[in-house]
Amino acid sequence: MMLSKLRPRGLIRLCSTATTAPIPPAKPTVSRLQGVVVGEVVKVTCHPQAERLHVCQVSIGADLEPVQIICGAPNVREGLKVPVATIGTRLNLRVPNPNPEEAATTALVDKVLKIKKSKLRGELSQGMICSEAEIGLTDFSDGIMELADDAKVGTAVAEYLAERNL
Numbered sequence: 001m002m003l004s005k006l007r008p009r010g011l012i013r014l015c016s017t018a019t020t021a022p023i024p025p026a027k028p029t030v031s032r033l034q035g036v037v038v039g040e041v042v043k044v045t046c047h048p049q050a051e052r053l054h055v056c057q058v059s060i061g062a063d064l065e066p067v068q069i070i071c072g073a074p075n076v077r078e079g080l081k082v083p084v085a086t087i088g089t090r091l092n093l094r095v096p097n098p099n100p101e102e103a104a105t106t107a108l109v110d111k112v113l114k115i116k117k118s119k120l121r122g123e124l125s126q127g128m129i130c131s132e133a134e135i136g137l138t139d140f141s142d143g144i145m146e147l148a149d150d151a152k153v154g155t156a157v158a159e160y161l162a163e164r165n166l
Contacts, residue, residue, distance in 0.1 A: 033135060033158040035089030035115070038151045041080045041129075042066050049121040058129065059086050070125040074145040081147035082159045083130040089115040091130070094139050108139060134149035137166070 007110065027103045039058045041134070047053035047070065054076050069084070075084075085091055097103040114141040115128050129142040151160055 031128070033089040033156070033161075036085050036091075036130065036135060036154045036157040037061070037129075038147060038153055038157060038160055039082050039084035039129070040118050040153050041076060041078055041082060042149060044076060044078050047121060047123060049123075053120065053123075055123055056129065058082070058084055058127070059153050066155075067126040068124055069127045069129055070120040070123055070145065071129045073129065073131070075143040075146065076129065080144075081144050081151040081153070083135055083147065084129055085115045085134070086113055087117060087127060089128075091115065091128075091134055092136065093134060094136075112116060137161075 029094045037060050037152040039060045040054050042059050043057040043066075045055045047055050053073055054071050054073075056069045056071050056076060058069050059066045067084075067086075091112045093113055094108040095104050097109045118125050129144045131143060132138045132145045135145070137145075147160065148164075
């Protein structure tokens, strides 16, 4: 039926009875999560030059030495299992649109962040402890993602999420 031949009542009836299929939430792809592994926060200390940052020692594999990662999340703590983006990983982040003219129609845009060794206020950081937003599970989050206690350190996060249908 052509919409241009509908009378107002017919159009109202058509629109009010139309249904849409629910859209499942997007799952992050394996390629998007390449280089992101399950880590365990082994030790947390206060950053000597920044009160809101933490210096974390994070185990990312059974045969590997823990890496030092600087983290500002309020929920980081010893014993926590977390997703860790290792050096060389490219994260596709959804960030607020910096262009005010486009922000009304496109609130978020993609930005690629390459993880590399860096110094934050004089302390070495060798990776990134990730939030749900940083690995593509949601658009916004207010802390790092907390994984189940039984998550195996060193496992690819893509595999961990697939096992749990996340």
